[in-house]
Amino acid sequence: MYRLCEYIHFRYVNKIRDNSYIKAFGYHLRELRTKKELSQEELAYSADIPISQIGRIERGEVNTTISTINALAKALNDHPKVLLDFKV
Amino acid sequence: MYRLCEYIHFRYVNKIRDNSYIKAFGYHLRELRTKKELSQEELAYSADIPISQIGRIERGEVNTTISTINALAKALNDHPKVLLDFKV
DNA sequence: ACGATACAACGCATATATGCGTTATTCTGA
DNA sequence: TCAGAATAACGCATATATGCGTTGTATCGT
Numbered sequence: 322m323y324r325l326c327e328y329i330h331f332r333y334v335n336k337i338r339d340n341s342y343i344k345a346f347g348y349h350l351r352e353l354r355t356k357k358e359l360s361q362e363e364l365a366y367s368a369d370i371p372i373s374q375i376g377r378i379e380r381g382e383v384n385t386t387i388s389t390i391n392a393l394a395k396a397l398n399d400h401p402k403v404l405l406d407f408k409v
Numbered sequence: 410m411y412r413l414c415e416y417i418h419f420r421y422v423n424k425i426r427d428n429s430y431i432k433a434f435g436y437h438l439r440e441l442r443t444k445k446e447l448s449q450e451e452l453a454y455s456a457d458i459p460i461s462q463i464g465r466i467e468r469g470e471v472n473t474t475i476s477t478i479n480a481l482a483k484a485l486n487d488h489p490k491v492l493l494d495f496k497v
Numbered sequence: 498a499c500g501a502t503a504c505a506a507c508g509c510a511t512a513t514a515t516g517c518g519t520t521a522t523t524c525t526g527a
Numbered sequence: 528t529c530a531g532a533a534t535a536a537c538g539c540a541t542a543t544a545t546g547c548g549t550t551g552t553a554t555c556g557t
Binding site for chain 1 (some may be wrong): 502503504505506507513514515516517
């Protein structure tokens with residue numbers, strides 16, 4: 322039975338998203354940014370990311386992707402792994 | 410002029426996604442997994458992620474989120490930063 | 498008081514990550 | 528050679544990350 326998905330109705334649930342982890346990441350990013358005395362706007366400009374997205378990340382509203390982490394790391398002159406170096 | 414977005418037509422472009430970086434990440438994840446002699450299916454089960462998603466990540470087809478990295482790290486008994494510890 | 502600066506919060510668009518199933522292909526050991 | 532295991536690849540659904548603009552709020556120096 323190919324293409325069974327077309328005929329079966331099921332409820333989609335994203336199980337992976339982890340709010341406590343993305344909040345911890347946002348807090349950590351804010352610490353890295355403020356320690357380097359950068360404003361959100363300056364970081365946004367360096368990383369070529371909209372400032373609104375920087376805000377959402379720091380407030381822990383979004384489940385950031387590794388490409389974004391890479392862009393932020395370059396803007397902060399850090400290795401990407403530094404951005405994940407925090408405790409939950 | 411509030412809600413200007415409603416009236417202005419503009420083309421949306423995702424500038425952040427970085428295919429070479431997500432490919433390098435996938436290759437690195439595959440190395441971590443095979444070094445521990447785990448099949449994709451075993452890793453998928455431990456991390457509670459669909460096996461098809463593990464495959465897509467390792468083939469560098471998707472821009473993985475930090476929640477997924479966290480889940481994979483737990484399943485691999487590594488700190489999340491280990492998953493970003495690679496060269497592009 | 499007031500203008501400037503920083504950040505929060507919203508509104509809405511598109512692209513895509515994930516979930517979950519199936520089918521196709523490749524690898525591997527007896 | 529060939530059956531089973533592992534992986535690739537596909538199909539399609541929903542949730543959401545991002546892009547880009549605006550408005551709201553707080554702080555601060557003057």
